[in-house]
Amino acid sequence: MSEDKEPAPARPLAADFTAGTVSGLRKALAAHLHAQGLTGDRFDDFVTAVNELAINAVEHGGGTGHLDLEVDRVRLTCHVTDHGGATTPPQVRKPDPHVPGGRGLWLAAALTDSLDLATHVDGITATVTIRLPTAWAA
Numbered sequence: 767m768s769e770d771k772e773p774a775p776a777r778p779l780a781a782d783f784t785a786g787t788v789s790g791l792r793k794a795l796a797a798h799l800h801a802q803g804l805t806g807d808r809f810d811d812f813v814t815a816v817n818e819l820a821i822n823a824v825e826h827g828g829g830t831g832h833l834d835l836e837v838d839r840v841r842l843t844c845h846v847t848d849h850g851g852a853t854t855p856p857q858v859r860k861p862d863p864h865v866p867g868g869r870g871l872w873l874a875a876a877l878t879d880s881l882d883l884a885t886h887v888d889g890i891t892a893t894v895t896i897r898l899p900t901a902w903a904a
Contacts, residue, residue, distance in 0.1 A: 843893060847889060860872055
């Protein structure tokens, strides 16, 4: 490998989840980030965004999901995959304040630098990303 090539991101956390394990997944993600020195409001927001995606996967995507967290020198990326069989990604819209629910994707987009929704053979993968502080990459 040449020296100018960035190494592939590590997958420091990968987990399957269900409705009964989403809360534990949120705690594990927060603890994992904290153990790497990734703390503060920005990372709390990231954990909240990922939690919303996991809840959506359970509620709208077949009852189970899978999380893959990647960390490299400049960004933190989390892929949340469900198995709901959707053929098109849902639209991210500002929720109606008079209707309960429907805020998960909107929150995930608002709390991160990017949200990407992609369909696959049997569901959707939602990917959120935030840039890491320059000091962390040093």
